[in-house]
Amino acid sequence: MVLCGAVALGPAAPAAAQGALNLTCSVQVEWCQAAATNFTRDTGIRVNMTQRGSGEALAAIRAEAQNPRTDVWFGGTGDPHLAAAEENLTQAYESPNSAALQPWAQAQWQQSGGRAIGIYAGAIGFGINTELLARKGITPPACWADLTEARFAGEIQVANPASSGTAYVVIATLVQLMGEDEAFGYLRRLHANVNSYARSGTGPIKAVARGETGLSISFVHDAVTERNAGFPVAWATPCEGTGYEIGSMSIIRGARNLAQARRFYDWALTAPAQRLGFEAGGQLQTPSNRDAPLPPGAPDLTKIRLIDYDFARYGRSAERRRLIERWEREVGARP
Ligand code: PLP
The missing domain is CATH 3.40.190.10 (Periplasmic binding protein-like II)
Incomplete structure (x- = not known):
């Protein structure tokens, strides 16, 4: 705050x-x-x-x-x-x-x-520190599926869904793309590559800009802001489709x-x-x-492959609470 x-x-x-x-x-x-x-x-x-x-x-x-x-x-x-x-x-x-x-x-x-x-x-996607990844010889991701690969071990930062709306949109997006159990399996595998869960959705892309981490899951408009500020930041949206706010x-x-x-x-x-x-x-x-x-x-949203995000369902209080609690139980911890 x-x-x-x-x-x-x-x-x-x-x-x-x-x-x-x-x-x-x-x-x-x-x-x-x-x-x-x-x-x-x-x-x-x-x-x-x-x-x-x-x-x-x-x-x-x-x-x-x-x-x-x-x-x-x-x-x-x-x-x-x-x-x-x-x-x-x-x-x-x-x-x-x-x-x-x-x-x-x-x-x-x-x-x-x-x-x-x-x-x-705004749409969810990947924030990429192009210099850092190039120096480490890591090919940037194109799809959600890429993020769980071993080459991204310790390279990814995301936010904590209990405090960050961005992180909740990420979870709701994955549930809509994969089905709930598959999505939580994916999030557990992703956890192995995550170096920290930030309090706010804007933290991870700033860490990418500063070169503290190679990759973030962020709103892609925030990646452009960092690039405009002179940092070596690129963005991509996942090939499988993505959610938006x-x-x-x-x-x-x-x-x-x-x-x-x-x-x-x-x-x-x-x-x-x-x-x-x-x-x-x-x-x-x-x-x-x-x-x-x-x-x-x-980013031009008309050119991004957006899912038909079910705002009524994922904006429901009980559903939001249930998914965040499941994430805390199975994947992460409270901020
Ligand atoms: N900052 C920007 C630029 C955003 O687009 C959003 C989302 O609405 C937020 C902050 C919200 O951040 P948080 O994930 O911390 O709720």
Whole structure:
């Protein structure tokens, strides 16, 4: 968790009488900070921002259900947003700006009973440190099946599904591709090649960029971010097909600052707000607003072999809990 405190009003900002917003943010911290700063500049509403991974955010929102300290949960993988909706931790809202969104973003809203909406999408794949693998004479992977081969022993980093939404999407993807028992057999074999399970989904790709590990299972847009920062990073999506996220946003039930929460929600759906992900945060997800362009160099989801991810099933609270518990029992350990 990264606590980022209040975003100060600039001298030209509107009066502070606009109130405050408590934001839990589950995208990368650079984007979280840019969202907070720009929203304050545009509206005069102060933002107290806390950054947490998707699984961690869900756990905190659950723990605070009787006395919520968050008004809006911005970003993070879609499955835990659906679980929060089902658990009545979030509230329905229909934004006048939702008509401008891609169908997949509106589908998330419908699926959640109006409690979560899509703000971006991104696909799971492999992050590869090309220099490190070349130095070790290791051929990069093309398929899920490659990752369990002996040549990747100790070379792979992934995240822990209890704290990371990314890691949960990986498990749900493998279950959908292989069937559940096969997928857990695969995850146990993969474990032999994993050097560590990171707390957040963004940790492994940063370890790849720094040359600490040759390979990660990550959202491929994050690999492009590292490459753009000058690191020897490439990405690939598995030949068997892969899963994806509908990064989402929800308003918390019992939000103390409901007017400000709705204002942020409306703002976050606009094209200028969505462009910030790339322009201020260097992020390369596919934005959900149809007028926000795909950032240059971003993975084009229409060219990736995506599975027909069953968001309704894998976003169900009990299913999510069951799969994570099975993973903890059979594969890894708690973070
Ligand atoms: N950062 C980026 C760029 C993402 O696309 C996502 C997924 O929504 C996350 C962070 C979420 O990370 P975590 O796996 O820690 O929940």
